[in-house]
Amino acid sequence: MFNIIIMKKIFFSLLILLFAVGYINAQSFSLEWDGEVLGDTITILSDSATASEIIFEAMVHNNTLSGVNLKVVKNEMIMMEGSGSYFCVDTCFPNSVDTSTTFMFIPAGGSSAPGYFSGHYEINDAVGVSMVEYTYYNIDNPEENVKIVVKFDNSPAGVNENMFNNILISEIYPNPATNFVNINYELPTEVKMASVKIINLLGSVVMEQYVDTRNNNIRMNISNLNEGIYFYSFLVNGKVLSTKKLIIR
Secondary structure, three states: OHHHHHHHHHHHHHHHHHHHHHHHHHOOEEEEEOOEEOOOEEEEEOOOOOOOEEEEOOEEEEOOOOOEEEEEEEEEEEOOOOOEEEEEEOEEOOOOOOEOOOOEEEOOOOEOOOOOEEEEEEOOOOOEEEEEEEEEEEOOEEEEEEEEEEEEEEOOOOHHHHHHHOOEEOOOEOOOEOOEEEEEEEOOOOOOOEEEEEEOOOOOEEEEEEOOOOOOEEEEEOOOOOOEEEEEEEEEOOEEEEEEEEEEO
């Protein structure tokens, strides 16, 4: 009996230790902007009708007990036609570069210098929302990383804005989902075409289904998709109106 009690104590101690190690590893790095800790997505609006770029700047905080060298990977998930993106890690890279050749050294418990990293979205008169994912990873241990999806929003203005303001779209449900998902919506008569796209974390569209603008519900069979995290976008007249996370189990 005494041995059983000891074994149970050892077992629970190991569980606590494994949980603590997993938690620390999952929290190796975090992102901050303007003094606020960021989640896994952020939306940035164009600051004027004549702006040529939308800029995302984040500071990376090292929560580990040792200094690390971080590289950055850019993944263009959804891009409006005509738009482009590039990023800078001390030096700026052309649009065609997805992985930085330079790196950021961040000491234990420290943060990257303000402005050392920046992501740039080139509008080029593109209207709508584009999505770019940035991954910051430890060169010596790529499994230590932090990701964020940035939604660069250069939405319609004027008359078109009134139309978009009259559109109602529900959250996708159920979420998490297994076999089917639904979205309820109300679309004005000006909407000629609408669809829902499901995108994986690599930025590939794995499913697209057109919306019946005369109806108010779309039901999608997602049973053939693998378990994991996805994003779904509701498009109206070819423009991304809303993008949110979907979990499939």
